[in-house]
Amino acid sequence: MPYKLGSQRLSLDVAWTHTDGRQFPANFLRLSTQAERDALGLLWEEPTTTNYDQRFYWGPDNPKDLAELKTLWKQKQNDIASSLLAPSDWRVTKAAELGTTVASPWLTYRGAVRSACNTRQSEITAIKTVEALRELFFGEATITRQKTDEAGNGIVEPDTITVDGEETANPKAGEPVMETVANPGLATAWPELPS
Secondary structure, three states: OEEOOOOOOEOOOOEOEEEEEOOOOOOOEEEEEEEEHHHHHHHHHHHOOOOOOOOOOEOOOEEOOOOHHHHHHHHHHHHHHHHHHHHHHHHHHHHHHHHOOOHHHHHHHHHHHHHHHHHHHHHHHOOHHHHHHHHHHHHHOOOEOOEEEEOEEEOOOOOEEEEEEEEOOOOOOEEEEEEEEHHHEEEEOOOOOOO
């Protein structure tokens, strides 16, 4: 709704009535000049678009119930594990029917799928916020954070640096030293199919 007349919002391609009773056709806002709109007291209002992930939020800053989301996403992990195991189910069935064995790489893969599913469900259980749950599955692969030393203290730029063999004041002194690392907030990866 880009135009307003006082507190009245006017949509494009919708007929409307001015506060003085005059009626205007649906195409008026598209076909009128800026001078005509100004004379009527119409103001342009930038449309507000707030993006939010509808899988996790009812609206901007309105998260869904965390317990219900956890239940849903745990079930999704079972569904994914089932779909990953399905292509090799025939191998297990064949081995059981014929009394033979399943190749070791396939058994390892199937075990890894079940293990990943259990780990992912444990990760879901440990989540404390809706945003953290969203991050678990849809976060960026890498994050930038302040680099730390072995004691876990944040590293900052030194007061002086050496330039062309001479020590000089560091213009970035005291600023944090940043590093890009794999996002620790992501879910455990699913295993790859054996070749």
